[in-house]
Amino acid sequence: METITIKDIARALNLSTSTVSRALRDSYEINPETKKAVLEYAGRMNYRPNPIALSLKENRSRSIGVIVPEIANNFFAQVINGIEEVAYNLGYHVVIFQSHESREREEINLDHLVSRKVDGILTSVSSFSQDIPHFQDLIARGMPIVFIDRVPEEEKTFKVVANNYKGSYDATRHLLENGSKCIAQITSPKHLSITRERMDGYKDALHEFGIPFDEKYIRYCGHGGMKTEEILEAAQELIDMERRPDAIFTASDRLTTGTMAVIRKNKLRIPEDIALVGFTNIPVAELLDPPLTTIVQPAVEMGQTAMQLLVDMIENPKKEFDFAIRKLDTTLVVRESSIKK
Amino acid sequence: METITIKDIARALNLSTSTVSRALRDSYEINPETKKAVLEYAGRMNYRPNPIALSLKENRSRSIGVIVPEIANNFFAQVINGIEEVAYNLGYHVVIFQSHESREREEINLDHLVSRKVDGILTSVSSFSQDIPHFQDLIARGMPIVFIDRVPEEEKTFKVVANNYKGSYDATRHLLENGSKCIAQITSPKHLSITRERMDGYKDALHEFGIPFDEKYIRYCGHGGMKTEEILEAAQELIDMERRPDAIFTASDRLTTGTMAVIRKNKLRIPEDIALVGFTNIPVAELLDPPLTTIVQPAVEMGQTAMQLLVDMIENPKKEFDFAIRKLDTTLVVRESSIKK
DNA sequence: TTTATTTATGCAATCGTTATCGGGAACGTT
């Protein structure tokens, strides 16, 4: 894998590397003819500046790092697409890593990004990371970081989230308006911000309909890296309750599909026996049996917004930002799984 | 983002950078006490060697590049998981890029990987890339490359694929054995290797059952970057045919779900009116209406295998390899969508 | 003609690391 360098050009044209370098960057102090010769030769030999040498010198890389729990999760895949689109237009490269919901992997990835001198980081923290000293430390050292979806509480930086409160409120209200009376919730780990917000929307909707909140109908899942059995168990427990819920609200892709599978296995009907609404971005929701009512998160827009904010931070290091959290609205897509009659 | 360097350690301990460097790499020619002091200090200051400086010096990066069409595609996400697992254990980093089925993006990504000095590349070529001079050129220049799933014909390098012939043969045979008589196929672009292989399996199964092959029942999709309308149109055309097929065999995730949607929209029943079998790795296949019979590709294993082969190439540059194509068997998972009675 | 100014170029340092070469000190051998 030999590649041509500025030195090769200099040698070939009997110039110094400085002259070549300046010619390539179109400096005014280079003789037009020299410039032309250099450009012509560089073009012909397909010269590409070595970004590694540049990174070493400038301590930056024109690339940004993304760490998400799983790319196999449709929501994150869409977020990444949004990020890439903006990054691409602004001349940044995007490097993608997965934490697989592991704290250790998260730290390794972070380490790697830092030592590769990425200009900034976009991330959705792993569900293991209750406290995040590794991120705090980085922020304190001036690394631009934008959190997406799963965001920490107090960090002084940008955060982009879906309006989880409203999404959850809308979903719960929709269930109540369509015949459900006892709504269970299967949700993500308790300490995540998204979990709290979704819980609040759920509670407020119940309250409006005069239904008391009951902790018995809540299941937190995914502490152990989102094991399938854990989900199935949680759903089964709800089904086996003395007073069985007549609706379940699920807070993510896998919780939704897992719950659906369990309901089916118990030969219960959706929505007659148990109505179902889920936070999910899977594209096949309408092909499921029955077609699934979903709260769709604006994943692509979230990625775009986050990337724009990050670039703003990168390119204006001194600027004082308003780090108020950015909330993007979700959309309730009503299909059959949620309507009792 | 200040980081400590070998120079800082040298200064602090009144040593030369060479000594520090050697102490850190545990060289025998360093006094144990000096070594201890250096190690201790480096540990305390959380020293991390600068990989960029190393890359510049050694012209390698201990990272490998992956280019896939879309990470939002479950199959590729799983392939990547297989790759990452092996890479992680061998101390390589994985950098993921998407081509979005665009030839241009593919070339940009490739360029980027090369100039970032990745040690090797794993890729599934975009459906646009009928001829692949950009890859050929790289292979000729000695870059280790392993192709996955969508592989070019003649390149002298490793290729890892699913046994598409057998998968397709099994699926077609299964349909024929379960009451289907006229099986259409919606498949990927004609020039892709996977398309040809799947076609062959399909033809051979038909032949065994004495059914003549009829080109009219074949639709190639995805030339334009896999537009949804194209899929829907293809499915609709088949449904509108004078002699409507009583089964459709679809060759990818999106073709399968798209086709399913069209059949539904036409108020036709699956499998009674039209049976359906698809190549797909979506995890919700069993939750669809009806549960979908699928040919599942060993995506994770494909990723693992490819990564192992790549490392073999990277670490044994001189070795003469047997570049025979690696075929991994698919699994036919029978559910309800394919069985007529 | 002399001096000042402009134009075009080269030199050398820099970024972090390691490999090559070399050398001083301490010791052992004749």
Next chain:
DNA sequence: AACGTTCCCGATAACGATTGCATAAATAAA
């Protein structure tokens, strides 16, 4: 006393590109 070993360590160049500084030549101004 003279030489060879061994042990430990340092100076330097190199990787590719940029850039402040120096400078030669050409031109303009005095």
